[in-house]
Amino acid sequence: SAVISQKPSRDICQRGTSLTIQCQVDSQVTMMFWYRQQPGQSLTLIATANQGSEATYESGFVIDKFPISRPNLTFSTLTVSNMSPEDSSIYLCRVAGGRLDNEQFFGPGTRLTVL
Amino acid sequence: AQKVTQAQTEISVVEKEDVTLDCVYETRDTTYYLFWYKQPPSGELVFLIRRNSFDEQNEISGRYSWNFQKSTSSFNFTITASQVVDSAVYFCALSGWAGGTSYGKLTFGQGTILTVHP
Numbered sequence: 001s002a003v004i005s006q007k008p009s010r011d012i013c014q015r016g017t018s019l020t021i022q023c024q025v026d027s028q029v030t031m032m033f034w035y036r037q038q039p040g041q042s043l044t045l046i047a048t049a050n051q052g053s054e055a056t057y058e059s060g061f062v063i064d065k066f067p068i069s070r071p072n073l074t075f076s077t078l079t080v081s082n083m084s085p086e087d088s089s090i091y092l093c094r095v096a097g098g099r100l101d102n103e104q105f106f107g108p109g110t111r112l113t114v115l
Numbered sequence: 116a117q118k119v120t121q122a123q124t125e126i127s128v129v130e131k132e133d134v135t136l137d138c139v140y141e142t143r144d145t146t147y148y149l150f151w152y153k154q155p156p157s158g159e160l161v162f163l164i165r166r167n168s169f170d171e172q173n174e175i176s177g178r179y180s181w182n183f184q185k186s187t188s189s190f191n192f193t194i195t196a197s198q199v200v201d202s203a204v205y206f207c208a209l210s211g212w213a214g215g216t217s218y219g220k221l222t223f224g225q226g227t228i229l230t231v232h233p
Binding site: 031033035041042043044045048090092094096097104105106108109111 | 222
């Protein structure tokens, strides 16, 4: 199974600032996904990050607010820009491609609180 | 479009009772994956099972069992002899098959909060 790590595990930020979340996988994967889970809610896909191409964003999410980088096959970052309290959520990354069983796993999540 | 419905928002049981969590899905894909995840209070998502759409055989893993019925588009999850440690939010999810446009993208249900009382 893939080992997926995220940094930071949690953070408390002031409104108007930005936070970059990192996702690292221990093996090469084709696709990396970023999800958001607002308090008491289900998970929603923000975007798909493919190495060597622009991220693909889901409806309701835009690059200016959630810029994503994917410099190689084991790493991606998600930035939450110009944060407001509504951005307080758990942000999780997930992978697919590479070893088949990679698809089952999520990173441990980044718990973000915006004051 | 894909959709997953978990009609039970919250379930409360007493330890040792059996409990079934319902999941109904919608998809236009002919092949797909179905998942169940557990999310304890710590927030981490714990993978429980992945099922291919062409494999309707029921599966049992310890106290956990899953009933997949393609005819009714359901993928229900049963915990036998529930324990306090089973208390968590449980999510059912659906993703497309490899090569399809929805490959790898998980569509989640709203989740069921399970509370097991001692």
